[in-house]
Amino acid sequence: MTPSPALHGPGRASILDGNSFRATDGTVLDPRTSRLVARRSARLGPSYRLFYRDPVEIVRGQGSRVWDASGDEYLDLYNNVPSVGHAHPAIVEAVHRQMATLTTHTRYLHQGILDFSDELVATLDDDDLQVVLVCTGSEANDLALRMGRAVTGGRAWIATREAYHGNTALVSAHSPSLAGFGQLDPTLRIIDPPDTYRAGSPEAAGEAFLAELGRAIAEIEASGDGLAGLIADFSFSSDGIFFGEPGMIAGAADLIHAHGGIVVADEVQPGFARNGDRFWGFQRHGIDADIVTTGKPMGNGYPVAAVIARPDVWDAFHAQGPYFNTFGGNPVAVAAAHAVLRTIESEGLQAHALETGRQFRSALSALAAEHDQIGDVRGAGLYIGVELVTDAASRSPDGEFALTVVEALRRRRVLTSVCGPHNNVLKLRPPLAFSPGDIPHAVERLALALADARATR
Template sequence: MSFSNIMDSNSYRSGGPADPLIASRERVLGPAYRLFYDQPVHVVRGEGSHLFDADGVRYLDAYNNVASVGHCHPHVVEAVSRQMATLNTHTRYLHRGIVEYSQRLLATMPAEVDQVMYACTGSEVNDLALRVAEMRTGATGIVITRDAYHGNTASTTAISPSLGGATKVGANVRLVDPPDTYRVPADELAARFTADVAQAADDLIAAGHGVGCLIVDTIFSSDGIYADTSVLSAAVDEVRGRGGVFIADEVQPGFARTGASMWGFDRHGLVPDIVTTGKPMGNGIPIAAMAARADVLEPFARGVPYFNTFGGNPVSIAAASAVLDVIEQENLMANAATVGEALRAGLASIDDPRIGDVRGAGLYVGVEVVTDAENGNPDRAEARRIVNALREERVLISVCGHDGNVLKIRPPLVLSPSDVDWFYSAFTAALGV
């Protein structure tokens, strides 16, 4: 079977006697689906930052940004239940909820980003954003980072090299190295990334594609989690100077994840032309959005009637609105900042040659696992071993990065100081120190 970096660096590898449930799953779902860990976890319940398996064992969820305000948050559950019992239909009828939510969502963004469209997944809105960018610019060329992941539609798979396997990057796509803050000197980082983006854009023009857009996840999560804020602004200027637009993929860094602001692009001091978001938006209820400057959106909006049967339905909007309530009322952005800082500080204090770097922002943390800190060589096998050792300590994380060696720590925003203590104890046990 082909190898996918984003899917298989921490996937279950079948072989030998299998749990009957695993065997049934493989039979009915087929081989494209993946499970996490050498010993998959059978979860049956969630609460806050914790998950419970079929035997009632409690796990610390340090991975899921989907249930961003905590698993089964009562305010979200109540809002969804109430709306489900009242009405659920599509957006071709008038409904006050979608208007009021849209006003709240856009109020969290720069004033220039003033219109929004809805779908069900990040893949869908990234696909939509590419269409909007092409109609705005008349160009099809796209610049992405080397190990980007932006979705699983045909168009977004073509800009998601981390999927690997039989997928192929489009002929109209150019890849640039991410801003590797571990291996590139700080005083060279922004200039190198900007030059790479400019060269990629020029190559697209020379090939006849033109420059439609630069699309990046603003914390470079699938590339290995790079939080430096000096790198994007000049690169965006290069793209706009060649007629392209900037798409900020906020599916992972958005909704207060970084602790510094509501959106990852804010940390870079940027106003995007298009913003996409999904996963954490409805705390597990499918909803995604593409927000844009009205002038950028206009050619598409005037020329293409848009309809998404489930996008922006009243139940999903109720969930999304409740998520905003919880973020505001429980001060989860501040929690992400303070608890995330404590988590990074604890990890950085561990003196172990296998830990090359600890980086991130808020509750998005990457730990670079290397053969030795002095040489910085990635250690994919050891990263996988640590992930599975943590799973045995009842702490759930995963990995990312080109070499599958960066531990990806991305818990719900309600992670507590006691959860950090649990994580630290489990992590040191997994290291054997």
């Protein structure tokens, strides 16, 4: 998701003197932080943004914890990039060993990429798939959009209202959450996600989503733009985290396919066992995806991503010309990704995510019973949304309160962020190293942060 400016230091800070900055809420940064913010702002420019009015300088991580430059420990409830845990020794060792041996591009034979790709495909429901490795989720989704247009002949994609699929020119034009930062593709059709909180039931949310999808398809066909397909993160992460019940929107793929389009499952955020029920988010809903894209958690911090598709989809794209990515699929990236896959299996992290997530949601729901402004606790596995509202009866989103809670959590050394169209859903997405023993600490700090936030109103 595109972070809210309210969560960022430099854009909200003003110079007090040569050594200090003050955020617009009056927060005065310590001298070291002030100097780093000033250097960063001067050298990196305004596009790089920081979380928090009082930014955190992280210097070390281990498991689900990180430490700042002062030695203070934080519980990380946000980062799915180090998906199996910060500084996981198996990934560190695999990357170090391969870096000391060889790194090059994919125009040479290398067994590592083949072994890894076989194991990656084995997590899917179809052995007849082909893999292209790239460096980032943005590159993966860029390639997927181009492939979809090649195989269907259509131009119009459908995406959900707050979707974020990456930052290339093509992909950002199909990321409605970036609408305020650039021009969306004129053929893009935007639909609402399956809002399980306000629809009344998962079934009603699923029906509403399929109706939205049908409306968008009809609009595309009437326009003559030609349907390319649907690109979706089937946890609807940036829309506010709407996993719903398994199979709730299974008919979406059938509807797209019936009208000649394809389905791109963007697994850059919810993939790699995080939802607990299945290895991939789209599998949880019984979606028949034509293209699967992966990224963020794939290398536990090492930049690696992938596009996985059937041979016929690849053939239509390859007929237009070859594809090459200098760093995509290099042996070090493959070593990192392979170690992640093996760690998920050897440590039973899918089952761990399922059970730990169940316990975490249960504890959060108990907290919600004591706090009228927690309107909903939802999610699957270790991907949880806590929606904050003005009151439970109205269900009106309270983004200002949510941002205040995030800042209060930071002061109490718990890191997270927000998502959803109103920035009012706490996005709890810790490394899979997060354990049942972490739950009481997380819930206690959230309770204190809620009290802190109310006290400032």
